[in-house]
Amino acid sequence: MEKYSALKLIRHALGSNRKWPRAWRKAEPAARYDAVVVGGGGHGLATAYYLASRHGMRNIAVLEKGWIGSGNTGRNTTIVRSNYLWTEASLLYEKSLQLWEGLSRELNYNVMFSQRGVYNLGHTLQEMRDIERRVAANRLNGIDAEVVAAEQIKAAIPIINTSRHARYPILGASLQRRAGVARHDAVAWAFARAADALGVDIIEQCEVRGIDCQGGRVVGLQTSRGPIATGRVGLVAAGHASVVAAMAGLRLPLESHPLQAFVSEPLRPLLDTVVMSNAVHGYVSQSDKGELVIGAGIDAYNGYGQRGSFHTIEHAMQAMVELFPCFSRVRMLRLWGGIVDVSPDACPIIGTTPVRGLYLNCGWGTGGFKATPGSGWVLAHTMAHDAPHELNAPFGLDRFSTGALIDEHGAAAVAH
């Protein structure tokens, strides 16, 4: 792997940038691997990277039916934060945030992680009480969080509408200063490049069509590019988790919904932080190119079509104009949809399954991007040790029969 540096940039620029090496090999599938990760998004690639770098497993592959990062990794609104209410969730997301803080350096790739802060607005007295409770819970778990008043929000974000006469007046917010945004494509490419350098085969255009099990354990996979023998399989196929798990006879507590997002035409810098609101239901940040990156809620129905309904878009735009009246004449340039696997308690499912050697990482719903490194970290541990890491132990599939759900729906700062 060629190390990226300022010196290399200059050297390659002098050569008209014609001699940059491939960031990762175009691997052909081998007949046998020690472990296979199904799904080449950020989570799957992170899993492979940590399996190789932390657990010494080098004979492994990542199978991706399209190209890497083409699913939800490239379709989210790039927000990273860890201010969840419940201890189980906040520790998992905080581990991830800590990994984000060192990620560009570790992977020798600029993932453009920008800790510009996230404001979660409160519009009612009850919301402000919930915010105070969540901030207190965060602090007890060692996570930075503070409550800010409307005047402080206005001082930090002059374009926001804090009028008391707004339909949903802003009373205050929680602020996590270490939260922020990252460049989503770069995260997939960075993990792919680093995993590849450790010998991981990244196999694109390779769709898994069957999971072979014998005597209750995994023995291999049937793919569009032939059979692959392996004793350990991690399913990290967000959007299609139910479809892939069904190949091993598993039923999951998931429903796949479209989630839409948009970017505006590029504007001059006017928003240097991230603003989220549950009550008017929308979230926005400004990209380095100047586009407003906007997201809102899921479409109500199940859908695998990577697109949603227009009234959902309209609702998101209403929320934005309510918060930022100056956005009313901004034109939207692009619109897209991802498929999010929503679980009953809005928390992911990460762990072992009734099939030996088969591991799940799914159900991240609308909030998976922020967890990319942490998710890979705990799944790699789970696959290497055939037992969950302490951080993902509460997130097993068995919680739906024991009743130990982690009720983050609406309890977190999340715009679910």
Add this chain to the structure above:
Amino acid sequence: MLLIECPWCGPRDESEFAYGGEADISRPIDPDALSDAEWADYLFMRSNRKGENREIWNHQHGCRRWFVVERDTVSYAIRATFPMDGEGRSP
């Protein structure tokens, strides 16, 4: 926006309806007789089909009745809608 044909009110905009999830799930007659896994299967596990799907919708801002919709979850095309008792299909 989907155009959904309510069996009683005819074609209406999706925004008049509420989605109710997978169809054909009945509450077990005797929950106490079930194991935890069976109860979890009823309560939480879903088929989450890709392609042809049977689901229930409620005409929330109309007649407020539940009905069954057969819809493709990839193309979103609605094949048929009919009342909950399953007797026949909408015209």
